[in-house]
Amino acid sequence: MKEHKSFTAARRSEPGSRENRRGGCWERDGERWRERKRKTSKLIASPPPPPTPFQAKRSRLLADWDRLSRVRVPLVAAVRGLALGGGFELALMCDLIVAGSDARFALPEVPRLGVIPGMGATQRLPRAIGKYRAMEMVLLGEEMGAEEAHRAGLVCRVVSPAEKTLAAALELAGGIAASPPLAVAAAKRAVSGALESGSLSSGLEAEHAEFWACFGTVEHREGMSAFLEKRAAKWPTIV
Numbered sequence: 001m002k003e004h005k006s007f008t009a010a011r012r013s014e015p016g017s018r019e020n021r022r023g024g025c026w027e028r029d030g031e032r033w034r035e036r037k038r039k040t041s042k043l044i045a046s047p048p049p050p051p052t053p054f055q056a057k058r059s060r061l062l063a064d065w066d067r068l069s070r071v072r073v074p075l076v077a078a079v080r081g082l083a084l085g086g087g088f089e090l091a092l093m094c095d096l097i098v099a100g101s102d103a104r105f106a107l108p109e110v111p112r113l114g115v116i117p118g119m120g121a122t123q124r125l126p127r128a129i130g131k132y133r134a135m136e137m138v139l140l141g142e143e144m145g146a147e148e149a150h151r152a153g154l155v156c157r158v159v160s161p162a163e164k165t166l167a168a169a170l171e172l173a174g175g176i177a178a179s180p181p182l183a184v185a186a187a188k189r190a191v192s193g194a195l196e197s198g199s200l201s202s203g204l205e206a207e208h209a210e211f212w213a214c215f216g217t218v219e220h221r222e223g224m225s226a227f228l229e230k231r232a233a234k235w236p237t238i239v
Contacts, residue, residue, distance in 0.1 A: 065119050069093040072185045074176050078169035079103045079155070080162055089119035092128070095188060097155040098169040099146040100162030105154070108141040127195050128154050180219035180235040186210040 068075070068090075077094035083105050091097050091105075107125075109117050116122060117138065126134040129152040136142055149155045157172070159165045176184060190210045197203040214220055218236050226233035 065090075065093070069120070072188070073181075074173075074184065074188050076169050076173045076176070078166045079105075080165050082106070084108055085117070086119055089117060089121045089124075092121060092124040093119075095192075096172060097149075098157045098159060098165060098172060099149060099155040100165035101146050101158055101160040102162040103146040103149070103155075103158075103165075104143045105137075105149055106141055106143040107138050110139055111141040125154075128152070178235075180223065180233075181237075182217055182219050183214055186214055 074096065075094040077091040077097045078100075079091055079097060080100040080103055083091055083103060085106075085108060088105050088107060107117050107121055109115050122134075122138060125137065128134075133152065137144060144152070144154070146155065146158045150158045157168060159168045187210075190207045193206045194203045197206060222235065223233050
């Protein structure tokens with residue numbers, strides 16, 4: 001037994017041994033953890049100054065967030081509890097919002113942080129609920145509950161009990177995913193364009209272009225065949 005212990009100790013002391021390498025990894029990981037803890041404590045004790053406007057603009061943080069709203073497939077947000085500031089703006093980037101009965105929306109940037117919302121809320125929220133209620137939420141940071149958000153047209157569904165919110169959102173997304181993908185993408189572009197076009201006539205022109213572009217596609221041919229043959233359509237899968 002003593003010989004076995006002596007052999008194991010000698011083996012661990014060898015520079016290339018597995019045991020030695022493992023111990024070295026543990027030691028290095030421990031040192032990294034201690035260094036990270038020291039840096040975190042330093043940041044908490046003396047936080048760095050906020051970035052200048054030039055530095056903030058160069059970071060392209062907001063530009064990266066805007067890419068989310070340009071995803072070609074519809075996005076469904078499931079919201080429970082508090083959706084404040086950036087969390088609210090993230091939901092506004094989506095095409096459909098499913099809210100639990102406990103959801104509350106607010107933009108506290110102006111009254112509490114001394115800045116304005118910078119991820120699209122000042123543009124998207126008025127388009128969803130109108131200028132005056134949006135102005136009230138932006139300037140005063142007032143909260144909006146799930147039921148009021150539904151009445152205002154901000155969310156499409158309120159789920160109760162709230163624990164079933166995610167399941168309801170997934171069910172809604174599943175229904176969209178079962179539809180023809182090219183037509184779904186065209187519908188998203190047309191509806192989203194209605195919020196960005198300058199006039200009804202330009203919006204209708206965009207809609208007509210999307211409508212005619214759907215003709216002759218594989219989806220259109222399958223849809224018409226299924227309708228005439230009185231059967232369920234089998235939509236193609238596009239990756």
